[in-house]
Amino acid sequence: MRLRRKPEAKKILSEHPLVVKVPEEYRGKWKSLFGRPCPLYVELGTGKGQFLAKASEIYPDINWIGVERIEEPLLQAVRKGEATENTNLRYIWMDVEKLAEVFAEEEVDRFYLHFSDPWPKKRHAKRRLTHRRFLEVYKKLLAPDGDLILKTDSTILFDFSLEEFAEAGWQIIEQSRDLHQSPYAETNITTEYEEKFASRGMPIYYVRVKPEKPS
Numbered sequence: 001m002r003l004r005r006k007p008e009a010k011k012i013l014s015e016h017p018l019v020v021k022v023p024e025e026y027r028g029k030w031k032s033l034f035g036r037p038c039p040l041y042v043e044l045g046t047g048k049g050q051f052l053a054k055a056s057e058i059y060p061d062i063n064w065i066g067v068e069r070i071e072e073p074l075l076q077a078v079r080k081g082e083a084t085e086n087t088n089l090r091y092i093w094m095d096v097e098k099l100a101e102v103f104a105e106e107e108v109d110r111f112y113l114h115f116s117d118p119w120p121k122k123r124h125a126k127r128r129l130t131h132r133r134f135l136e137v138y139k140k141l142l143a144p145d146g147d148l149i150l151k152t153d154s155t156i157l158f159d160f161s162l163e164e165f166a167e168a169g170w171q172i173i174e175q176s177r178d179l180h181q182s183p184y185a186e187t188n189i190t191t192e193y194e195e196k197f198a199s200r201g202m203p204i205y206y207v208r209v210k211p212e213k214p215s
């Protein structure tokens with residue numbers, strides 16, 4: 001994602017009320033931040049934030065968090081969130097690598113991975129957000145009935161992810177290689193990247209999975 005550097009972005013984000021300053025302090029206590037015991041849904045790699053702004057409007061009974069590591073897209077996301085005036089929405093300026101420092105075991109009800117960087121070179125596979133090392137972390141942090149949704153335009157990332165899910169014992173609940181022509185399209189909330197790829201006629205790959213958890 002190429003965005004012009006905005007020198008003021010860092011300052012605005014570090015002072016913005018929708019950006020959680022020290023997210024580690026809320027580990028195990030996110031419900032207290034929102035002041036209500038609603039399910040917690042976390043989007044990893046939020047980008048410019050269209051999904052979260054729309055989703056928090058459509059589903060007010062969910063607590064929504066966006067994680068993004070680059071300040072320019074995050075600032076755009078925060079501006080969109082601000083415009084909604086929704087109280088069920090926060091942002092964390094952080095790398096997904098630090099996820100387990102910020103969320104406790106079984107604290108998250110759903111993770112979203114929307115158009116994550118595909119890292120097409122094989123030698124970079126470990127950086128893909130569905131690499132088994134990330135799946136281990138997501139599995140720990142997901143509540144017993146929690147799930148993960150992946151959408152991508154990348155055949156490489158999608159096929160790789162399906163292999164990683166299978167290898168790690170995750171169960172496929174829903175799947176489509178053309179989301180917008182599938183029954184799941186009805187409830188789908190689009191992201192910026194999704195609209196860009198769909199407008200070029202590209203199919204959107206979609207999967208919802210659950211980790212195998214001891215019952």
Ligand SMILES: C[S@@+](CC[C@H](N)C(=O)[O-])C[C@H]1O[C@@H](n2cnc3c(N)ncnc32)[C@H](O)[C@@H]1O
Pocket residue numbers: 001044045046047048049067068069070073094095096097114115116117191192193194
């Ligand atoms: C291709 S963009 C997609 C943005 C948005 N989800 C969408 O669908 O429009 C991927 C985003 O994920 C962010 N990202 C990639 N790896 C990340 C990581 N390890 N931690 C946090 N954010 C990450 C990037 O900075 C970028 O904003």
